[in-house]
Amino acid sequence: MCGIVGYVGNGNGVQFLIDGLNSLEYRGYDSCGIAGINGEVKVLKTVGRIKNLEDLVPEDLELSIGIGHTRWATHGGVNTTNSHPHQSFNKRFTLVHNGVIENFQELKDRFFKNVNLVSETDTEVIVQLVELFSNEGLTTKEAFLKTISKLQGSYALCLIDSEDKNTIYVAKNKSPLLVGIGEDCNYVGSDALAMIKYTNKFFEINDKEIVTVTKNDVVIENKFGEIITRDTFTPDIKHGEIDKGVYPHYMIKEIDEQSSAMRNILSKYFEDKKISIDAEIVEKVKEADRIYIIGCGTSYNAGLVGRHYFEKWAKIPTEVHLASEFAYNVPLLSKKPMFIFLSQSGETADLRAVLTKMKEVDKDYKFLVLTNVSASTLSRECDYTLLLHAGVEIAVASTKAYTSQIAILSILAYEVATQIGRKMKFNLEKELAVVTSAIDSILDDKKTIKNIANKLFTERNAFYIGRGVDYYSACEASLKLKEVSYIQTEGFAGGELKHGTIALIEKNTPVVALITNTKLDLNTRSNISEVASRGANTLVITLEKLARENDYAIPNVHEDLAPIVSIVVTQLFAYYAATGRGLDVDKPRNLAKSVTVE
Ligand code: M6R
DSSP: OOEEEEEEESSOOHHHHHHHHHHHGGGOOSEEEEEEEESEEEEEEEESOHHHHHHHSOTTOOOSEEEEEEEOOSSSOSSTTTSSOEEOTTSOEEEEEESOBTTHHHHHHHHOTTOOOSSSOSHHHHHHHHHHHHHTTOOHHHHHHHHHHHOOBOEEEEEEETTEEEEEEEEEEBSOOEEEEOSSEEEEESSGGGTTTTOSOEEEOOTTOEEEEOSSOEEEEOTTSOEEOOOOBOOSOOGGGGSOTTOSOHHHHHHHTHHHHHHHHHHHHEETTEEOOOHHHHHHHHHOSEEEEEEOHHHHHHHHHHHHHHHHTSOOOEEEEEHHHHTTSOOOOOSSEEEEEEESSSOOHHHHHHHHHHHHHOTTOOEEEEESOTTSHHHHHSSEEEEOOOOOOOSSSOOHHHHHHHHHHHHHHHHHHHHHTOOOOSOHHHHHHHHHHHHHHHHTTHHHHHHHHHHHOOSSEEEEEESTHHHHHHHHHHHHHHHHHOOEEEEEEGGGGGGTGGGGOOTTOEEEEEEOOGGGHHHHHHHHHHHHTTTOEEEEEEEGGGOOTTOEEEOOOOGGGTHHHHHHHHHHHHHHHHHHTTOOTTSOTTOOSSOOOO
């Protein structure tokens, strides 16, 4: 959450700061601001989107050094005063911060007891401490280091000093941050997307390191002040990938990209008709007496489907947990656990908390992450990575990452099952190819799906129901609908409705049932009759072979893999329900794409 950028160089950094913030806006969009030195320090901030900030920037503004921030509020309301950059009392130091300073109240009480700080943020304490320590006679770097030594929590920081227009002081702990290498200039950004238009060469920064960035140099020091030599890396993304192209929104672009993501997965994970996954990963999963799949939001929902594969095909007991619960309420673990983390961004703080905690419990535990971002924090910190190869996902609502996660979990489970000696009665590569064509045919049917969405989602509430894996799809379908359309939606196990929730069914309440398992067809249809007879407006999404009149039929695919297909209809429902209400579907209220605070 929150995105930060920095520029120092021979040119004018204003355009970079604005472009960088536009690319990072998906991380938070409550307010934004930039600051830089041009003779004196200039600070421009505003509530709302980067567009508002652009309107504030004078055309002739030139900054050879500058920092910027787009905010997802954690401490203090959404207003200009709480927006970043924040300045020290004497205006000498200016700072942007992504993260949460857990001991900020303690620091405030200790160092600024009877002093009124300007904002309500945790961030301001940092910049005021730099000033305080600098007033004790420390250099800026020493004051910055001393300040950092007092901080508890997560931070990615860029600090500038009005008395030195050549240096940005940078540090991070738990929050992501990269340095980009330019010509006669250098950049800082929360992720590579922020800088990819300007450079494809990056330095990663590790927790607790401090980096001094000047136009011609990047000096990385560890917490003991030792200089670290590090190679640059080039991520697997291209500038064009982050454009919307002909699409009105990223969400629909990314929904549309799901069949090409599937084709990518087929080409990356199959070679000569065989599954191609690092043998050590397969070995570690095979050896496990229990798999723990951990994720948040949509990734958690993908994990629920993944469990089905590990248990049904490989017969390995598998649990799925929400990261935010697991970290502080660790279940009784088996003797030989294997942890599989699911995270599109690879940056989710709740997952990082689990990783830290589990490494403390046993340093020999092994962690695999399925992520879309190769240089992400989780990818660096886990033992093994399987990339989603879905292409950059920018819309806050995750779509193509979800279907890719399920596909890769199926490939891993299938390989493990085969190696364990389970007789698999179908060819996964072929079945995933059928899934890919099925997705294509749903994407070709957008007009019908839009019409259904417009007629169905007219009420304040809606329900998705299903049994077995369809229940997990119902959870994901409802998460998608609620986060972009603000319709109050729940995903329910079909049989559970009558144990309480059915009380919410009124005339016209939309209830959508997902039925992709022949054995559960009649059971779920009974649940649909129960709500229809109480006035609900019902729809069944099912496989062609099970379809009845007025159902929405999706092409027949292997039933275990059907969640990868049926969900696409519901993603389109969410998209059309939101755009039909005139909502900003790519940036729903209160949300951010990458949740880097716990
Ligand atoms: O990057 P991650 O997969 O770790 O993100 C997890 C959730 O924050 C994310 O899936 C969130 O629920 C999305 N907004 C869902 O569309």
